[in-house]
Amino acid sequence: MKTEIPIGSPVRTQAIINRYFMKAKKSLGQNFLVDLDALQGIVQAADIKKDDQVIEIGPGIGSLTEQLLKAGAKVFAYEVDEIFQSDADDAKRSGRSLKCSFWDKRIWSLNDRCSSRNGRSIIYDGKKFFFYSKTKG
Numbered sequence: 001m002k003t004e005i006p007i008g009s010p011v012r013t014q015a016i017i018n019r020y021f022m023k024a025k026k027s028l029g030q031n032f033l034v035d036l037d038a039l040q041g042i043v044q045a046a047d048i049k050k051d052d053q054v055i056e057i058g059p060g061i062g063s064l065t066e067q068l069l070k071a072g073a074k075v076f077a078y079e080v081d082e083i084f085q086s087d088a089d090d091a092k093r094s095g096r097s098l099k100c101s102f103w104d105k106r107i108w109s110l111n112d113r114c115s116s117r118n119g120r121s122i123i124y125d126g127k128k129f130f131f132y133s134k135t136k137g
Helices: 010-020 036-045 063-070 082-092
Strands: 053-057 074-079 098-102 120-125 130-135
Touching: 036 063, 053 063, 063 074
Parallel strands: 053 074, 053 120, 074 098
Antiparallel strands: 120 130
């Protein structure tokens, strides 16, 4: 069985950037996190559990998204930059618990998206590096 190099590795990130001719837009606060330990640390710090619903704002090429999925989360990724559309289409074909949409977060309602059967929803905004957790009750 072939083991894939994680998206968060410098080699894989560079390959994706080259494949789709991507460039980080500083005006959108974009960056490419290429430290697998940092990505796994983010997932651990957020205490992501199997079947948690995670809404990821600004997933970019999916470095963190991949780690969230590996932890068993159901990820709803929202991106404003359509340059990431091709990469998102590839990720959706992988058959994991991932839904990707392109939208303007200024007109998006947090409460409309925060519902989970197990009572736990987590929001991650990569631009601001914060998590918001909502538990039913």
